[in-house]
Amino acid sequence: MIRAIFFDIDDTLYDSTRLTTMxxxxxxxxxxxxxxxxxxKFLYERLYEIIKKFGPNYPRHYNELLKSLGLKEDPKLxxxxxxxxxxxxxxxxKPFPRVVPTLLKLKDRYKLGVISNGIAIKQWEKLINLGLHHYFDVVITSEEVGYEKPSKEIFLEALKSLNVKPEESIMVGDNPSTDILGAKSVGMITIRIRKGKRAKIEPKNELEKADFDVENFDEIPKIIDIIEKRHKNTI
Amino acid sequence: MIRAIFFDIDDTLYDSTRLTTMxxxxxxxxxxxxxxxxxxKFLYERLYEIIKKFGPNYPRHYNELLKSLGLKEDPKLxxxxxxxxxxxxxxxxKPFPRVVPTLLKLKDRYKLGVISNGIAIKQWEKLINLGLHHYFDVVITSEEVGYEKPSKEIFLEALKSLNVKPEESIMVGDNPSTDILGAKSVGMITIRIRKGKRAKIEPKNELEKADFDVENFDEIPKIIDIIEKRHKNTI
Incomplete structure (x- = not known):
């Protein structure tokens, strides 16, 4: 029996790729x-390189951009x-289409959680801006756990926090090499949502291959029904 | 002859008092x-005390609020x-009513500047959010000058940047003890705009008393006409 469903945030609950690009x-x-x-185009590519170099949470990307052009720190720019x-x-x-009605439907039957790599306050800010902060029973961030996906520790911490077993739990995420690989390695069932910049990337090995692939969020309840039926047939 | 008009930002160009309260x-x-x-009401007053204690630009007001209540740092909260x-x-x-049309009118005839206490990037962020960043020939901030209003230095720097004399220049601001006192002390003409939390505060002495008081932004061009006529009559 499935008891809990965990979700990634970026490119799973909302279009993070489009947001950062735009x-x-x-x-x-x-x-x-x-x-x-x-x-x-020149500036966009230069900024892209700077963000890659300093990381997305560095607070002075634009200062570095000007510096790399040999310009002084102009506060207006x-x-x-x-x-x-x-x-x-x-x-x-904004959430991807059908995220809110799907979560509402799932919330009646399952415990819901988030497992996210990132800074706790920053990830919470996203959930709040998305209007999703009341939907989850637990939000687990790598900052708080001290381990990032795909480390087993962050998934085990999430399972423990909702007091559920791996085989009773589903991980939904877009990233084969973090969400899927990590969740499979602890024995969770995995659903890959093909969204964002990784939509067309194929799994590099069996552990990166999700149990199910979906293109849209509202396919998730049907997949869970299939999983539940298999469970019954196995028993 | 008047050649330049300088403006304060907070509670002069927009309703800073209402923004922070809300x-x-x-x-x-x-x-x-x-x-x-x-x-x-209890939390609002507690937050007010914390902002007073740590200053408005301190980035961890809410962390301090929770700490002062004996709570742990909850990232959701x-x-x-x-x-x-x-x-x-x-x-x-958003700019106060009639700020944009008034600036457009003044821009045809005078050089326009900003003289503002605060961090350069933060004050520019305000001007950009207000949609006013293209209206000013110069923006002088205390961070860049190293002196805050009412120090003479920041006003003299502003006058120098537009190459104008004090008697050719007008300072428009809401604050008698910074904008008015400072501008008068270097010989600028002063217009006090009675807006925001200081609207009803009376000047403590002659230097805090502006040459003109207005309640609304669109009274400024008429006041300047009066000033220009006086100038002519003096000559």
């Missing part, structure tokens, strides 16, 4: 509008990038 | 909604406060 593009455009006289990013972020922080 | 209230309400089981504050901030970061 937010970076809009921030570049705002900086050009504020006087940064460079080609849009930096603020233009920051404000455009923030506004785009809020505009795109 | 953003703090909404952050408290969001934290209560997220599970913080205390009285709204903290993120709820942060997100509600941000959304309210964006909703209220």
């Amino acid at each position: 937010a970076r593009l809009n921030s570049i455009r705002a900086m050009i509008d504020a006087g940064l006289d460079y080609d849009e 930096i603020a233009s990038g920051v404000v455009a990013y923030e506004h785009t972020k809020f505009a795109y922080l | 953003a703090r209230l909404n952050s408290i309400r969001a934290m209560i909604d997220a599970g913080l089981d205390y009285d709204e 903290i993120a709820s406060g942060v997100v509600a504050y941000e959304h309210t901030k964006f909703a209220y970061l």
Whole structure:
């Protein structure tokens, strides 16, 4: 019997790939509008390299962008990038279609949780902006556990927090090499949602191959019905 | 002849007092909604004390709020406060009525500047959110100058940046003890706009008393006409 369903956040509950793409593009455009006289595509790629180098949570990407162009720290340019990013972020922080009705349906029958790599407050900010912070019985972040997906520890911590066994639990995520591999390695059932930048990436090995693949969120309840029936037939 | 007009930002170009009041209230309400089981008024006052103690730019007000209540750092509660504050901030970061048409009118005839106490990027973020970042020939912040209003240095720096004399320049601001006192002390003409939390505070001495008081932004061009006529009559 299935008792708990765990979800990844980015590219699973909302379109994180589109958000970051559009937010970076809009921030570049705002900086050009504020006087940064460079080609849009050139700046976008330069910013991409800087974010890759310093990590997504580094707070001074735009300062580094100007520095890499040999320019001084112009607060008008930096603020233009920051404000455009923030506004785009809020505009795109919406759940994927059918996430809310599907979670409402699942919530009646199962415990729901989140297992997410990242900083606790930042991941909670996303859930709150998505309007999903009241749906989950537990939210497990790598910052709090001290281990990131695909480490077994973060999945085991999540199972423990809801007092469920791996075989009673489903992990839903977009990333074969973190969500799927990690959940399978502790014995959870896995559903891969083919969304975002990894939608078309094929699993590199058997452990990265999910038990089920879906393209849309509202296919999940039907998959769970199939899983439940198999369970019964096995008994 | 008047050649330049300088403006304060907070409670001059937009309703900073209302923004902070509403953003703090909404952050408290969001934290209560997220599970913080205390009285709204009690929490609001506690938060007010914390912001007074740590300053408005301290990034961990909500962490301190929980700490002061003897609670652990719950990322859900903290993120709820942060997100509600941000959304309210964006909703209220709108210019006072008639600011935009008045600036458009003045921009044809005068150089326009901002003289603001605060962190350069933060003050620019406000101007950008207000949609006013293209209106000013120069933006002078205390962070960049190293002196805060009412110090003479920040006003002299502003005058120098536009290459104008004090008697050719007008300072528009809400705060008698910073905007008015400082601008008068270097010989600028002063217009006090009676907005925000200081609207009803009377000047403590002659230097805090502006040359002109207005209640609304669109009275400014008429006041400047009066000033220009006086100038002519003096010559």
